[in-house]
Amino acid sequence: MIRLRDVSFRHEGVRDDVREDNQGGIALRRLSFDVPQGGFRWLLGPSGAGKSSLLRLLHLAVRPTSGRMEILGMDMDQTRRAALARLRRRIGVVHQDFRLLPDLPVFDNIALPLRLQHRPEDEIRDEVLSILDWVGLRARATARPPHLSGGEQQRVAIARAVIHRPALVLADEPTNALDDQQASRLMELFQDLAGLGTTIVVATHNDGLVRRYPAHELELAHGRLVRDG
C-alpha cells in the first residue's frame, strides 16, 4: 500500500549557507518503511522533524529527491503525470491549514471529490447531507468557510477528505481545532475506515490522543525515522 526505500527529500532552492538548522534543506533522510492496506500510523516528532514534508511526499505533491516510493501499488519512478493525477484522487487529505475554497459554500467544498468522480447530483446530495450530519454541520451547509470557526472548518476539511472513501487518508494535525469529544469521534471514524481497508497516516502533537488510541507509530527526528513500531 505504502512502501518507501531509502527515500530522501530536499526542499528545492534552499541554499546550504542560508539554512539556520544546518541541514542543507534536507527535510527527510533515507526513510524506509511499509504501511499495509488498512494500516493506521501515527506520525510523530517535534516541530520541524519532517512530518508535513513526508505527508506531502505521500500525497504525491512532491517527488522524492532519491530512493524508491510506491503508493497504492504504483511505483513513483514509473508513474506518468496523468496517472499521478488519477492516483491523487484516491487519496484524501486533511491539511494543517484546512485549504477550503473560501468562495464555495460548505456543501460544495465537501462535494468536490464526488464531483471530480462525476457522480450523479442526487447521489452527491445524499452523501454530503449524511456526512454533514455526522460532523454536526448540516445547519451550516450554505455558509462559506471564512464565516466558520476553526473547529468547524477543520470538520469540513475532514468531511471533504473522506467523503469519496479514498484508499489512503493523510491528515496533518487533524484534531488541533477540535475538542476532546470531537477528536474521539474522529478517531472512531479513522478506526472504522481502517477496518474497511483504508490506509491512514495521522501527524499529530496531541500526546493525550496518542495515549488514548495506541497504534503503530512512525516517529521522525531531524528528518530521520527513529521509530517504526
Ligand SMILES: Nc1ncnc2c1ncn2[C@@H]1O[C@H](COP(=O)(O)OP(=O)(O)OP(=O)(O)O)[C@@H](O)[C@H]1O
Ligand atoms: N517549503 C519549504 N522550503 C524550504 N524548507 C522547508 C519548506 N517546508 C519545510 N521546510 C523545512 O523542512 C524541515 C521539515 O519541515 P516540516 O514542515 O516537514 O516539519 P514538521 O515536522 O511537519 O513540523 P511542524 O510540526 O511544525 O508542522 C524544516 O527544517 C523546515 O524548515
